[in-house]
Amino acid sequence: MKRPLPTATSQSFFDAAAAGRLSFPRCPGCGAWQSYPRPYCPVCLGDDLELVAIAGTGTVHAATVVHRAIVAAFAEQIPYIHALVDLDEGIRVASMIIDCPPEVVRPGLPVAAVIDLPPDETDGPSTPLILFRPRL
Numbered sequence: 001m002k003r004p005l006p007t008a009t010s011q012s013f014f015d016a017a018a019a020g021r022l023s024f025p026r027c028p029g030c031g032a033w034q035s036y037p038r039p040y041c042p043v044c045l046g047d048d049l050e051l052v053a054i055a056g057t058g059t060v061h062a063a064t065v066v067h068r069a070i071v072a073a074f075a076e077q078i079p080y081i082h083a084l085v086d087l088d089e090g091i092r093v094a095s096m097i098i099d100c101p102p103e104v105v106r107p108g109l110p111v112a113a114v115i116d117l118p119p120d121e122t123d124g125p126s127t128p129l130i131l132f133r134p135r136l
């Protein structure tokens with residue numbers, strides 16, 4: 001699977017994940033969590049977002065099973081479960097559900113984050129992915 005490349009804004013997010021630390025940006029000015037690395041807080045326009053550790057647990061908000069490769073980067077994953085996950089901290093993130101039969105995924109399913117490291121660094125810079133699997 002082709003993975004996203006880090007940017008100046010997202011480098012620290014991916015570095016933390018590569019080191020096994022689950023963390024998401026939060027605005028110290030207003031406390032708003034961000035669902036992905038960004039340079040400014042969309043609530044108060046603060047530009048000093050900080051990475052804060054999260055528990056990595058949450059529930060599925062919505063999910064769909066993708067059977068057709070709309071994005072070539074995910075063609076090898078077909079079929080896969082694309083989902084919106086509500087983290088316990090109140091962050092809604094888009095990701096994939098792994099280790100889960102498609103007929104099992106449903107809104108409210110408890111999930112836990114998994115850091116999926118790039119398999120081979122020799123192909124150039126790459127990033128870990130934050131995926132989710134059902135929580136027993």
Ligand SMILES: [Zn+2]
Nearest residue numbers: 027030041044
């Ligand atoms: Zn803010």
